[in-house]
Amino acid sequence: xxxxxxxxxxxxxxVRALLELAQRRGQGPIQSREIAERQDIPDAxxxxxxxxxxKAGIVQSVRxxxxxxxxxxxxxxxxxAEVIGALEGLPQTExxxxxxxxxxxxxxxxxxxxxxxxxxxxxxxxITLETLLTRKQARENIFTYQI
Numbered sequence: 082x083x084x085x086x087x088x089x090x091x092x093x094x095x096v097r098a099l100l101e102l103a104q105r106r107g108q109g110p111i112q113s114r115e116i117a118e119r120q121d122i123p124d125a126x127x128x129x130x131x132x133x134x135x136k137a138g139i140v141q142s143v144r145x146x147x148x149x150x151x152x153x154x155x156x157x158x159x160x161x162a163e164v165i166g167a168l169e170g171l172p173q174t175e176x177x178x179x180x181x182x183x184x185x186x187x188x189x190x191x192x193x194x195x196x197x198x199x200x201x202x203x204x205x206x207x208i209t210l211e212t213l214l215t216r217k218q219a220r221e222n223i224f225t226y227q228i
Contacts, residue, residue: 086201088165094122095130095168096161099139100217103156103210110142110149130168137167156210165205 088096097120105111113131117124131150134140141153152159 089169091130091168092165094120094126095134095164096213098122098127098130099134099152099159099164099210100213102140102150102152103214104217106152106156110147110151112149116150133167134164137163139164139167152210156214159210160206161208162202162205
């Protein structure tokens with residue numbers, strides 16, 4: 082059974098942009114225009130996301146004619162919890178479902194929501210950009226082995 086969990090376009094574009102930077106790590110700064118073209122992300126929107134990610138210490142920007150963007154840290158050091166937290170904010174789960182009050186058994190619904198939030202945060206904390214690079218490479222190897 083699949084749950085209808087979906088990333089927002091903001092998080093999706095942010096992850097795709099970071100994956101592009103991670104794949105091209107060591108090649109020097111990548112211009113946002115190039116990232117936008119390769120990942121099919123509107124350029125102005127991408128620049129907003131890169132600014133947020135730079136302020137969060139995930140992306141580093143280099144000015145000048147040979148400037149652009151690159152990861153501020155190694156791909157294995159950047160988790161999706163950090164990325165999505167910077168772009169969207171992660172839910173606060175402390176004390177969820179413990180409040181008194183509400184109607185009837187509202188506490189149960191709040192507790193379930195808290196459990197889901199904690200599980201999502203845990204999974205996002207386990208996935209790094211390196212995890213995504215490894216999975217992408219495995220997928221590409223599967224497709225290239227077909228005869």
